[in-house]
Amino acid sequence: xxxxxxxxxxxxxxxxxxxxxxxxxxxxxxxxxxxxxxxxxxxxxxxxxxxxxxxxxxxxxxxxxxxxxxxxxxxxxxxxxxxxxxxxxxxxxxxxxxxxxxxxxxxxxxxxxxxxxxxxxxxxxxxxxxxxxxxxxxxxxxxxxxxxxxxxxxxxxxxxxxxxxxxxxxxxxxxxxxxxxxxxxxxxxxxxxxxxxxxxxxxxxxxxxxxxxxxxxxxxxxxxxxxxxxxxxxxxxxxxxxxxxxxxxxxxxxxxxxxxxxxxxxxxxxxxxxxxxxxxxxxxxxxxxxxxxxxxxxxxxxxxxxxxxxxxxxxxxxxxxxxx
Amino acid sequence: xxxxxxxxxxxxxxxxxxxxxxxxxxxxxxxxxxxxxxxxxxxxxxxxxxxxxxxxxxxxxxxxxxxxxxxxxxxxxxxxxxxxxxxxxxxxxxxxxxxxxxxxxxxxxxxxxxxxxxxxxxxxxxxxxxxxxxxxxxxxxxxxxxxxxxxxxxxxxxxxxxxxxxxxxxxxxxxxxxxxxxxxxxxxxxxxxxxxxxxxxxxxxxxxxxxxxxxxxxxxxxxxxxxxxxxxxxxxxxxxxxxxxxxxxxxxxxxxxxxxxxxxxxxxxxxxxxxxxxxxxxxxxxxxxxxxxxxxxxxxxxxxxxxxxxxxxxxxxxxxxxxxxxxxxxxxxxxxxxxxxxxxxx
Numbered sequence: 001x002x003x004x005x006x007x008x009x010x011x012x013x014x015x016x017x018x019x020x021x022x023x024x025x026x027x028x029x030x031x032x033x034x035x036x037x038x039x040x041x042x043x044x045x046x047x048x049x050x051x052x053x054x055x056x057x058x059x060x061x062x063x064x065x066x067x068x069x070x071x072x073x074x075x076x077x078x079x080x081x082x083x084x085x086x087x088x089x090x091x092x093x094x095x096x097x098x099x100x101x102x103x104x105x106x107x108x109x110x111x112x113x114x115x116x117x118x119x120x121x122x123x124x125x126x127x128x129x130x131x132x133x134x135x136x137x138x139x140x141x142x143x144x145x146x147x148x149x150x151x152x153x154x155x156x157x158x159x160x161x162x163x164x165x166x167x168x169x170x171x172x173x174x175x176x177x178x179x180x181x182x183x184x185x186x187x188x189x190x191x192x193x194x195x196x197x198x199x200x201x202x203x204x205x206x207x208x209x210x211x212x213x214x215x216x217x218x219x220x221x222x223x224x225x226x227x228x229x230x231x232x233x234x235x236x237x238x239x240x241x242x243x244x245x246x247x248x249x250x251x252x253x254x255x256x257x258x259x260x261x262x263x264x265x266x267x268x269x270x271x272x273x274x275x276x277x278x279x280x281x282x283x284x285x286x287x288x289x290x291x292x293x294x295x296x297x298x299x300x301x302x303x304x305x306x307x308x309x310x311x312x313x314x315x316x317x318x319x320x321x322x323x324x
Numbered sequence: 325x326x327x328x329x330x331x332x333x334x335x336x337x338x339x340x341x342x343x344x345x346x347x348x349x350x351x352x353x354x355x356x357x358x359x360x361x362x363x364x365x366x367x368x369x370x371x372x373x374x375x376x377x378x379x380x381x382x383x384x385x386x387x388x389x390x391x392x393x394x395x396x397x398x399x400x401x402x403x404x405x406x407x408x409x410x411x412x413x414x415x416x417x418x419x420x421x422x423x424x425x426x427x428x429x430x431x432x433x434x435x436x437x438x439x440x441x442x443x444x445x446x447x448x449x450x451x452x453x454x455x456x457x458x459x460x461x462x463x464x465x466x467x468x469x470x471x472x473x474x475x476x477x478x479x480x481x482x483x484x485x486x487x488x489x490x491x492x493x494x495x496x497x498x499x500x501x502x503x504x505x506x507x508x509x510x511x512x513x514x515x516x517x518x519x520x521x522x523x524x525x526x527x528x529x530x531x532x533x534x535x536x537x538x539x540x541x542x543x544x545x546x547x548x549x550x551x552x553x554x555x556x557x558x559x560x561x562x563x564x565x566x567x568x569x570x571x572x573x574x575x576x577x578x579x580x581x582x583x584x585x586x587x588x589x590x591x592x593x594x595x596x597x598x599x600x601x602x603x604x605x606x607x608x609x610x611x612x613x614x615x616x617x618x619x620x621x622x623x624x625x626x627x628x629x630x631x632x633x634x635x636x637x638x639x640x641x642x643x644x645x646x647x648x649x650x651x652x653x654x655x656x657x658x659x660x661x662x663x664x665x666x667x668x669x670x
Contacts, residue, residue, distance in 0.1 A: 019506070026515075030522035141647035143599055145606045146622060146640035149629060153637075156630050265513055266603055281607065284517055292518070299511055 005312065012304045016297075023296055024065050031287040033081040055081045055290075068293060077294040082286065087294050090279065095261070095298070097172055098268070098275035100187075102260035105195045109202035110253060116203065117210025117249075118242060121218060132207060139204025148197045148270035155193065167192045170272040194271045198264055209252060214245040247317045251310045258306025262299035395660035402656020405649040412645065416464040425455035427462045427616055436632045448634040450625065460638050462616035467598050467646065470532045470611070474597035477536035479590045482543030483579075489544070490551025491574055501548070508541050516600070517609050524604075526612025531604065535597055543589045550582040584661035591654035595647045602643050618643050 034051065037043045052058045056067045071078030076088035120129040152169040159165055168174070168190045177186040217223065218241050226240045227233075263276030272278070276295065283291035315321050396402060415422060424444060431453035439448045447456035489500040516538060524531045554560065555578065563577050604610030605619025613620055618639040625635025 019510075022506075023510070027518060030518055137648060137651055138644070141595075141599075141644045141651060143602050143606075143619075143640060143643050145603060146636070146643065149622065149626065149636050150640070153629055153633050160630070259511070262511060262514065265517075266607070269607060280514060281517070284521060284609075296511065296514060299514070303511075 001312075001315070004315075005308065008308050008311075012308075016300060016304065019300060020293075020297055021065055023300075024068060024293060025061055027292050027296070028061055028064060028289050031284070031289050031292065033287040033289060035287055037082075051081065057081070068290065071290070072294075072297065078290055080288050080291055082288065087291055090291075091276075091294055091298065094263070094274055094276050094279040097273060098261065098263040098277070101191060101194055101264065101268070101273060101275055102198070102257075104191060105198035105202065105264075106253065106257060106260065108195060108199040109206055110249075112199070113203045113206030114210055114246070114249065116207040118214050118237075118245070120207070120211045121214030121245075122237060124215065129211075132211075136204040136208050139200055142201065144197060144201055144264075144266045145270050147200060148194070148267055151193045151197060152270070165189070169193060172274055194264070194267050194273060197267050197270075206249065206252075210245070210249050213248045214241065217241045217245040220244075247314065250317065251314050254306050254310035254313055258303040258309075259299070261302035262295070392660045396656055399656035399659060401652050402660075405652035405656075408645065409649040409653065412464060412642075412649070413468060416461045416468065419458065419461035419465065423455060423458040423461065425458045427458055428454065428614070429458075430454055436628060438632070439634055447638045448632070450632075450635060451628055456634060456638060459616060459621060460618070460642050463618040463621050463639055464642050464646065466528055466611060466615060466617045467601065467643070470528050470535070470601050471594045471597040473529070473532040474535045474539060474601075475590050475593045477533065478539035478593055479543055479586060481536065482540035482589075483547050483582075483586060485540065486544035486547025486549075487551055487574055487579065487582075490548035491555055491570070491578065493552075497548070500544075504541050504544050507538065510538075512538060513600075513603075516604060517607070520604055520609045524610065526610075526615065528611050528615055528617070531601060531610050532597075535600060539593055539597065543586065543593070546585045546589055547582055550585060551578055554578045554581055588654055588658045588661060591650055591657060595650040595654070598643060598646055598650070 032038075034048060034057070037048060037051075049058075056064050059067070068078070076086065077091065079086050116132050120126075120132045123129055155167050155169050166189075172187065172190050173183075174186050174190075177183045218237075220241075223236060223241050226236045231240075261276065263278070263280065265277035265280060267273070268275040268277035269281055276299075280292065280295045283295065420426070431449070434445070434449045434453040436451055437445060437449045437453075439446060445455055445457065447460055450456055450459065485500050485504070489497040489504075516534065519534045519538075520531055524534060560573060560577055563573050568577070601610055601617070602619035602622075605612075605617040606623045608620075608623065610619055611617035613624075621639045622636050625632065625639070629636045
């Protein structure tokens with residue numbers, strides 16, 4: 001097992017190196033952080049050249065990649081081009097915020113989706129099953145950003161008309177959030193709507209997946225055997241069927257979790273959350289090549305790691321699969 | 325394919341009027357008899373045909389496609405969705421004949437009016453007094469146009485790449501599949517945003533092209549899988565023995581049998597493209613004004629949405645109806661095209 005993990009991690013290094021190089025070439029040829037300044041008549045050519053020289057923008061792209069790799073390892077991703085702001089503290093802050101958001105959303109999604117999926121499968125073709133199916137089709141058709149906006153409209157109007165602040169519709173904290181319990185309550189009030197937005201869309205997909213995987217297991221021979229032995233139905237479902245049906249969903253959730261570190265770009269933009277997704281959008285708008293690259297590198301690394309986690313989980317849960 | 329598989333949850337009573345045997349449908353003209361019902365349970369191979377005749381059943385030969393069409397037509401949800409979708413598409417295509425306003429007509433006397441029947445402003449007006457119903461219809465038109473282009477382009481590209489990889493195998497397969505993996509590992513939304521920002525220019529056709537260039541991987545993998553299994557089949561060998569060349573085998577013998585998954589995947593791509601294009605346009609990286617798009621309509625309406633909810637609600641509902649209908653149609657197609665699916669679902 002350990003050798004497997006080590007080998008996979010070693011294998012990931014060249015993959016990351018190659019893809020980071022390709023993405024670097026792509027990003028640095030398509031973004032120009034000095035675009036706005038170059039059009040500004042008051043910026044002298046000399047000062048533009050100074051910035052270019054300082055950040056090696058005048059060098060060929062392969063050389064710039066070399067400088068970038070050096071910055072990543074020795075200078076914590078380096079600094080932004082226009083404002084010379086260190087990148088790492090910003091990334092650490094937005095990553096922390098994004099993790100709060102996605103962990104809450106993922107937990108809620110998994111809990112509800114597993115419940116709905118299992119119950120739909122046990123009571124296949126029941127009223128509940130049809131209702132869940134219809135709702136999940138609806139959930140898969142809702143644009144994420146639109147759902148977020150609808151929540152904002154509802155809760156702002158509740159506040160304006162009845163002066164009740166149930167949930168905040170933007171940001172992570174109030175201007176003066178207080179301390180201790182007050183701070184956490186304030187944070188929860190801010191996070192509920194973005195978490196709900198992410199969870200509703202997630203539940204729609206995951207519950208369908210869970211239902212399908214449960215249906216497959218319920219009709220398996222060993223479940224029939226368990227029933228034939230005279231086990232109580234509850235025990236058959238919980239001990240024999242449910243545990244096995246959970247394996248594919250766990251794998252999927254682990255893989256998805258890796259992609260979440262890139263932040264929920266759309267949800268964070270709608271709710272103005274200072275997370276990875278909004279950081280990426282802002283960097284893209286500013287054309288800050290190195291911010292974009294830092295974001296991409298962290299996201300890609302997380303995806304690689306959680307793909308490995310998914311495989312390891314699968315190896316633990318399913319003894320038929322051997323990792324070596 | 326000889327034995328009828330019993331799906332769990334399906335009724336255990338034998339079907340008397342519709343007896344499915346070997347992919348054909350036997351419709352009974354005579355009064356169904358009790359022993360005919362038994363046929364379903366012991367329907368085995370060629371004997372059953374004779375048995376069916378003896379039992380007073382009339383044999384109707386149907387081609388595979390007729391059979392698929394029949395199953396699809398009986399899928400109520402899919403048919404309903406198809407009608408709704410066709411209705412929406414026709415309304416948006418003939419938008420300029422249906423509404424009495426144009427897309428850009430400004431009326432400063434009617435700024436931010438809510439939905440009303442007065443003056444036929446069904447969806448209200450925006451901050452320049454433009455009729456929102458007209459704007460949404462034109463937005464739907466752009467959405468559908470982009471989504472269809474994306475689906476056609478990415479499906480063709482994916483099919484060609486998947487077919488070449490699956491049929492020829494060896495180094496061609498290796499090369500094409502590693503390339504596919506590379507595209508798959510790219511963070512889709514991030515690359516889309518960067519590419520649309522640089523090359524999109526707010527033009528729907530360019531945005532469609534960018535989407536298509538990132539969407540083909542799913543279909544390529546599916547088609548490759550089908551080709552890998554089908555190229556070993558006896559009929560392909562027979563075609564080879566008869567002297568058919570590679571293109572003929574690929575297009576005439578294997579591709580028709582791969583149409584099922586391709587068509588289902590294509591409908592899913594249409595739905596996906598509508599959602600992604602809307603998100604891109606909402607974020608300001610996709611289709612930009614003056615070209616009408618549902619995503620940018622919502623993003624424009626965002627400023628006034630607390631008082632003028634219709635600016636956000638109606639374009640969003642339009643997206644939802646489009647995606648919902650297409651997904652239901654895809655679901656119906658999946659059931660209809662699946663040869664193991666014998667039961668006609670409601």
